[in-house]
Amino acid sequence: MEFDDVVVCRCEEVTMKEILSWVDRGYRNLDELKRVLRVGMGQCQGRGCRDIIMRELARATGEPMDKINPGTIRPPVKPVKLGLCAWGREDASG
Amino acid sequence: MSAVNERKTADAIIVGGGVHGASAAYCLAKSGVDVVLFEREYLSSGGSGRSAAGLRQHFGTEVNCRLAKYNLECFPTLEDELGGEHKLEFTQWGYLWIAYTDESKAQLEKNVALQQGLDIPSENLTPQEIKRRWPYIDVNRMIGGAFCARDGHINPHALTMAYGRAAQKLGARVRTYAPVERLLASGDRIKGVVAAGEEWSAPRVLLTAGPWSTPLAATVGVDLPVTPERHNLLVTEPIEPFECPMTLCLDDGAYFKQVPNGSFFFGRDDQDEPKVFESGNSAKFLEGVTKSVLQRIPSLKGVRVVHQWSGPYDVTPDHQAIIDWAPVEGLWINCGWSGHGLQFGPSGGRLAKEMFFGERTFADIRNFRLSRFAEGDLVIEPAFI
Numbered sequence: 001m002e003f004d005d006v007v008v009c010r011c012e013e014v015t016m017k018e019i020l021s022w023v024d025r026g027y028r029n030l031d032e033l034k035r036v037l038r039v040g041m042g043q044c045q046g047r048g049c050r051d052i053i054m055r056e057l058a059r060a061t062g063e064p065m066d067k068i069n070p071g072t073i074r075p076p077v078k079p080v081k082l083g084l085c086a087w088g089r090e091d092a093s094g
Numbered sequence: 095m096s097a098v099n100e101r102k103t104a105d106a107i108i109v110g111g112g113v114h115g116a117s118a119a120y121c122l123a124k125s126g127v128d129v130v131l132f133e134r135e136y137l138s139s140g141g142s143g144r145s146a147a148g149l150r151q152h153f154g155t156e157v158n159c160r161l162a163k164y165n166l167e168c169f170p171t172l173e174d175e176l177g178g179e180h181k182l183e184f185t186q187w188g189y190l191w192i193a194y195t196d197e198s199k200a201q202l203e204k205n206v207a208l209q210q211g212l213d214i215p216s217e218n219l220t221p222q223e224i225k226r227r228w229p230y231i232d233v234n235r236m237i238g239g240a241f242c243a244r245d246g247h248i249n250p251h252a253l254t255m256a257y258g259r260a261a262q263k264l265g266a267r268v269r270t271y272a273p274v275e276r277l278l279a280s281g282d283r284i285k286g287v288v289a290a291g292e293e294w295s296a297p298r299v300l301l302t303a304g305p306w307s308t309p310l311a312a313t314v315g316v317d318l319p320v321t322p323e324r325h326n327l328l329v330t331e332p333i334e335p336f337e338c339p340m341t342l343c344l345d346d347g348a349y350f351k352q353v354p355n356g357s358f359f360f361g362r363d364d365q366d367e368p369k370v371f372e373s374g375n376s377a378k379f380l381e382g383v384t385k386s387v388l389q390r391i392p393s394l395k396g397v398r399v400v401h402q403w404s405g406p407y408d409v410t411p412d413h414q415a416i417i418d419w420a421p422v423e424g425l426w427i428n429c430g431w432s433g434h435g436l437q438f439g440p441s442g443g444r445l446a447k448e449m450f451f452g453e454r455t456f457a458d459i460r461n462f463r464l465s466r467f468a469e470g471d472l473v474i475e476p477a478f479i
Contacts, residue, residue, distance in 0.1 A: 074401035083395030086384035
């Protein structure tokens with residue numbers, strides 16, 4: 001498989017090629033890429049792709065990894081069923 | 095960072111890269127105006143990108159209905175018009191307002207009568223009819239509703255960025271990560287701004303900075319009654335799209351809708367939320383909003399929320415925008431949309447251009463004038479969520 005074809009964000013099915021094309025257009029941090037590609041917005045909330053994208057941003061900008069903004073990490077961090085949020089259990093009547 | 099020899103002048107400076115600033119940059123650049131836009135972070139990073147991105151014509155004041163109608167005329171062809179680089183994800187799955195009290199039912203009926211008089215295809219619905227059209231909605235205790243099938247959704251980031259990109263292609267300079275620190279006036283005339291530590295001059299400055307407009311206007315002595323108010327949203331994992339319309343309730347301020355990728359958005363008014371610019375998170379939001387919404391669409395109980403976020407409304411006392419020339423000559427303002435501003439991007443840009451050229455505006459925006467607060471002549475927008 002070519003490097004470009006690697007699916008970096010598996011939740012939203014975004015390839016390396018798509019990510020690099022937006023980095024080339026001047027998108028320089030994870031929050032900006034999220035807003036155009038939805039990377040890191042799926043069920044895993046970036047656990048699978050965040051480090052890989054940050055590495056590519058570090059490479060593109062020449063900055064060390066620890067200077068790359070990792071984007072906002074939002075609660076509830078792990079996916080939670082709506083019913084559990086509402087009632088503390090799976091069913092209103094349960 | 096700008097180049098050393100860069101010309102730091104323009105015909106017009108726009109302060110704020112939300113949808114109204116970006117749309118104004120596009121409309122002005124299209125008319126040949128030399129414009130520069132300054133944004134503190136990236137385009138759509140403030141209230142625009144944090145909105146629920148609903149597009150509706152259901153308002154309770156004529157000015158908003160007329161402008162909303164124009165917005166909905168623009169959206170179907172806007173992606174192509176702006177170059178097609180950003181996919182706008184425009185859908186028309188409708189807006190359904192539901193009522194549990196006589197008071198809110200009467201308000202919806204009043205709004206629908208106004209809309210129908212302006213040729214907006216809204217209709218009143220009984221709970222039975224709601225049940226028939228959307229069998230997954232629980233109509234228990236519901237006493238009525240209103241629906242407009244032409245209303246819908248758009249991707250708010252893509253919309254804002256598409257306007258910005260189209261403006262750039264027409265020659266506008268769009269400066270991101272360039273916060274405007276203050277406006278500059280000489281006597282009672284605007285003369286420019288200080289952005290990212292540098293002075294820029296222009297005979298006209300447009301302030302489209304949402305709730306941040308208030309502290310910026312104050313730097314030239316203009317008082318705006320616009321305050322920030324934090325509102326929360328949640329988004330679920332995507333499920334098979336079934337075109338669930340935006341469903342809102344004036345009684346408790348809760349709403350939900352499906353978006354084109356299949357995810358659901360839930361939101362809810364909460365008067366206890368802090369009145370701040372910062373987009374923090376409230377843990378109690380999740381419980382309150384899911385309790386409200388799952389009563390109306392219980393089949394979603396097993397769907398997972400993947401994250402919540404928040405953003406600031408820019409609220410005025412009458413929940414109406416301020417679009418007007420300020421007492422400082424050359425300074426004009428478009429802010430204070432009180433939570434329904436994203437969808438008015440097309441109107442905002444057009445009005446900015448008309449005002450710049452001194453043309454008659456395409457709709458009567460008298461209700462949006464700044465002096466109304468001092469005059470005590472407020473016309474409150476009742477369809478406010």
